[in-house]
Structure formats: structure tokens, C-alpha cells
Amino acid sequence: MRPSPEAMGRFEAEPNILRGSAGAMRVHRYRRHAAPAGTALVAHGRNGAADQPHMLPIIDACLERSLAVVAPDLCHSSANDSDGDSADFTIAAHLEDVRTALAFAREAEALAPMAPLLLIGHSMGAYAAVRLAAEAPAGTIAGVLAVSPVVSGRALIAARRAMGPDALAALRAELPGALAEWPQHDLAPIAAGLAVPCAIVVGADDTLTTPDDAQALAALVGANCVSLDVVPGEHHCPLGKDYARSLGAALDRLLAATEA
Numbered sequence: 001m002r003p004s005p006e007a008m009g010r011f012e013a014e015p016n017i018l019r020g021s022a023g024a025m026r027v028h029r030y031r032r033h034a035a036p037a038g039t040a041l042v043a044h045g046r047n048g049a050a051d052q053p054h055m056l057p058i059i060d061a062c063l064e065r066s067l068a069v070v071a072p073d074l075c076h077s078s079a080n081d082s083d084g085d086s087a088d089f090t091i092a093a094h095l096e097d098v099r100t101a102l103a104f105a106r107e108a109e110a111l112a113p114m115a116p117l118l119l120i121g122h123s124m125g126a127y128a129a130v131r132l133a134a135e136a137p138a139g140t141i142a143g144v145l146a147v148s149p150v151v152s153g154r155a156l157i158a159a160r161r162a163m164g165p166d167a168l169a170a171l172r173a174e175l176p177g178a179l180a181e182w183p184q185h186d187l188a189p190i191a192a193g194l195a196v197p198c199a200i201v202v203g204a205d206d207t208l209t210t211p212d213d214a215q216a217l218a219a220l221v222g223a224n225c226v227s228l229d230v231v232p233g234e235h236h237c238p239l240g241k242d243y244a245r246s247l248g249a250a251l252d253r254l255l256a257a258t259e260a
Helices: 056-064 091-108 124-135 153-162 165-174 178-184 211-224 241-259
Strands: 016-020 023-031 038-043 067-073 117-122 143-147 198-203 225-231
Touching: 016 091, 023 056, 023 091, 038 056, 038 091, 038 124, 056 067, 056 117, 056 241, 067 091, 091 117, 091 124, 091 178, 117 124, 124 143, 143 241, 153 165, 153 178, 165 178, 198 211, 198 241, 211 225, 225 241
Parallel strands: 038 067, 038 117, 117 143, 143 198, 198 225
Antiparallel strands: 016 023, 023 067
């Protein structure tokens, strides 16, 4: 599923192919205007794809605000055509693939002076967006939008455990390395160093990356949190009109903060 022609304006039918953590990694580019007002790198989560239903409203919201969008199909996902077995997924590899896509975005979407470069992610893509923004040299990233953000591997495992023993067993069977690798990743020592505006959106009924996790991230980034919206009736992969409105409001606040 891709955005409608009206929403996307221009879509490169043949995606760019980058060298990702597992081999070929496809990267899509969307834009509505020849001279966009800025660029957004939009990163999906584990087993995701750039064109999943919950990712399209993010792309649409960016295009409506005249931003160019770079949206990778990250490796190790059963939902897209990039290389890598989903059973070999690691947060470290996901992070490095987002980093590779970010380098491509900087090169491919030449920005006018003062035009913002935003990092936007869903779930583990949000973890990567916050971390990369916190680690980036000053002045290179303008802001972050984190949707259903993963705050740490331990929190994600705890959420599975809270769902019952079957959920944890399913994770162990699906991703044998998760219980050893995921706890190595935590935004707590990193997010406090975030020096750019951050907006957060989460579903009220999200049991995987919970509203409490979103509140924890907001507390970590402190005064740089310009927006935190808990969307009623939405789960980990939000959809509906309230979600679209929340994204638009979050982006508006984020862009306004970059201009302050």
C-alpha cells in the first residue's frame, strides 16, 4: 500500500538501494514540491516497512507540511523486500541501518540553509531517531518525532512478560537473541543529552510501548519535549483520524520549535 498520488506528489517507483546491515536496503523518497521546506527521515520499527498503514499517516503529515520524506525499508524485516532474516534482527543492526539512511538523506535531499532535518520513527524506529538525534553534532538535526517509542530493551521485554508467559515464549521462539541483546539498549543515559525539540505520540491502549514509557521519555528529554499526546483508543500501530490529527499537531509544534 502506497500513499495516494494526491498525497505523495512524487514517488520514485524504483527505490534507491543502499548497503544495509544484511545487504541490500531499499530507501523510498517522497516529495510534493521541487523545493521542499525541509526533510524528514521516517523509520519504521521491527518487522516493519515504509508503506505500512500506520506509517503512511506520518508520510502524509510530512508532505502536507512541504517536507521531503526519506523512508527506508530497514533490513531484517519480514514485511519488506530488503535483505536479512527477521529472526536475526537486533536493535544494534536496526540502529545502524537508520544511521545509513540518515547519511543518505543528508546527501540525497540537499537542504537549503536553515531548512530543518527531522528524525521520525515508530517503535524501534523511534528509539533509533531519539538516539541518533542525541548523538548528532550540534546543528545537524532540527527535531525528533517519536511514535510509540521504545525507551529500552528491558522495558520492551517487561511489557511482553506482563502479557503472560505465552507472549514471552513467543518472543523467544521468534527472536532467539532478543532476551540477551535487547537489554543492552536504553535511552535513559542518552536522551537527557538531546538538545533539540522532541514530540511524542502514543496510543492510550498500547501495551507494548505504553503511555508510561512515553511519559518516561518525556521526562528524560525534559524541557525539550514540546508535545506529548496519548491518543484514545489506539494501540501500538495506531491508525484512525485522531492519530492523523495528533501527528499533524505534533509536527506543527515541532516545526514551530525549530524556528524559535
